[in-house]
Amino acid sequence: GDSVTQMEGPVTLSEEAFLTINCTYTATGYPSLFWYVQYPGEGLQLLLKATKADDKGSNKGFEATYRKETTSFHLEKGSVQVSDSAVYFCALSDGGGGFKTIFGAGTRLFVKA
């Protein structure tokens, strides 16, 4: 079945460092891809999404490009802030099955001042 694999955490960075969180997927169809973020004590929030190959999703300085040839959707940010400390989940949407979402295990990011 469909699945998502993302890099294990925690990832610890200093403020203003460059962030990459790797994500690869396996899917039989043509899924849409998402990054969700979960801040401490809060619910899941959609960070960005891409619906087809070569689309780039972006939000709050984060971006990710849908790469069909490598089945990847890596999350990047040029300069992280302490407030970016959270757990990041890569996910895909099963478009043929009611759009249920399949999540990766999550990557915890700590940003130090």
Add this chain to the structure above:
Amino acid sequence: DTGVSQNPRHKITKRGQNVTFRCDPISEHNRLYWYRQTLGQGPEFLTYFQNEAQLEKSRLLSDRFSAERPKGSFSTLEIQRTEQGDSAMYLCASSPTGLAGSTDTQYFGPGTRLTVL
């Protein structure tokens, strides 16, 4: 606030007891989903509704679990004869009905954390 709401936020129960959780989706959203999230893992799909119809159930949803959405608005998730392995965060999400082939962004509630002693 017009987001997805869930009640209760926390539930502690003894093994063998029944529990029921409620989810109120965003009002104009036709689809409603339930997920379960255990510590250190991503959410796992349990079931989803299109209006009042339950259209898919995961194999994770054993016969002790039942979900309803009687009027196509709020939904309840009941767990009978709880087990310690049921301890998790139960998340609800909703989305509008999209056109065929489109993708609906899901909006998540804060979750109900269940602890089974």
